[in-house]
Amino acid sequence: MRRVIVVNGPNLGRLGVREPDVYGHQDLASLRAKCQAWGRDLGLEVDVRQSDDEGEVIGWMHQAVDEATPVVMNPAAFTHYSYGLADAAAQVSDAGLPLMEVHISNPAARESFRRLSVISPVATGTITGMGFFGYRLALEAVAHCLEEDRK
Template structure:
């Protein structure tokens, strides 16, 4: 049995990700956030993780969600979207959470506009996955499971 079995993980999504599937599909693909949620829940089940999937367009709600996760979850996967590049407050909440964090982005932020190449979230993350599209969430949850399994080794 995996040591991650039954671990509660938060998958948190930032602003405009609710528009996936119709927002700039040439960049972000045709997969919707609902489809990504299903993918995350399936991946979570495969790794014995209990997935709590959330999205908000509001910075304060995301910060509250991360703070709550720090008290009740074992790990976080986060796609902070536009707040990746602007929110020191979200970065600080992630750093204070005290649990493993994997940052994920659908696109390769390092091949995008210069302002997207800076990630405040990365400073608090144990790993960063970008440019793998929706599959990045699978990779992120798989790696988070690995981190949780090896946490005390």
């Protein structure tokens, strides 16, 4: 089974509590279980992580490059301003690894400051506004990219 990391940025540890009208009522444990089940269906071993610490998230990108591990990332608030994370994420793409950016809500339909992503330009693809199902789509995209690489 090919390993994939699903990285979640700040405040996503508060899923189910923080703005449930935007992010839903399910928590991070539910997201973890869903991602792992979806991954198994796709032949992927999924490791779901969350941190409010920008440096830790950057470290996970470095680890992904060093271990040749594809990434699904919801950078959350780091999306809009973290050039350090964007540089680290670019290393994932530059290594030829799939990097799927995912957002539970649709940032383009929210406050104006949320409309800029410094991650999208370096991501393989971006999925927004599909709730937790967006993670499934992102995992399917990773599986597709890995299959294409085998051809």
